[in-house]
Amino acid sequence: MRLDTNPGDLDTIVAGFRRQDAALLGATYDFGVVKLYGQYQHIKNTISTGDTKANGGQLGVSVPVGAGSILASYAYTKTSGAVDVKRNTWAIGYDYALSKRTDLYAAYFRDKVTSLSTADTFGVGMRAKF
Numbered sequence: 376m377r378l379d380t381n382p383g384d385l386d387t388i389v390a391g392f393r394r395q396d397a398a399l400l401g402a403t404y405d406f407g408v409v410k411l412y413g414q415y416q417h418i419k420n421t422i423s424t425g426d427t428k429a430n431g432g433q434l435g436v437s438v439p440v441g442a443g444s445i446l447a448s449y450a451y452t453k454t455s456g457a458v459d460v461k462r463n464t465w466a467i468g469y470d471y472a473l474s475k476r477t478d479l480y481a482a483y484f485r486d487k488v489t490s491l492s493t494a495d496t497f498g499v500g501m502r503a504k505f
Contacts, residue, residue, distance in 0.1 A: 391423030410437040412448075420456075427456030443471035446482070461489045476504045 401414035412435040431452035454460040468482030484496040
């Protein structure tokens with residue numbers, strides 16, 4: 376996938392931004408007792424002040440338990456170029472089905488970025504699918 380811009384488009388947000396090339400690959404497999412998810416991405420940003428690249432991957436699992444599922448995920452991203460950054464993200468949660476279209480969820484998320492403090496987030500909610 377490629378995104379090309381004209382002067383005045385995205386370069387008003389990121390000075391000198393010209394183009395972004397992205398390659399994404401994802402897969403899932405259901406073993407019955409556990410569903411496995413995975414993805415890989417490579418992104419190259421062409422910027423007049425210096426290109427940046429990001430490579431990342433994610434692995435996740437979903438395990439049915441009762442009327443819901445336990446969810447867990449790990450993601451890693453390494454960015455290089457103008458700034459070298461590594462990001463590690465862990466998440467765990469539970470999704471409980473109230474009906475075919477409505478569920479309750481709770482999730483914990485931990486995010487660590489190079490040279491920054493670790494961020495912890497906890498969320499709960501109710502979702503209705505239309």
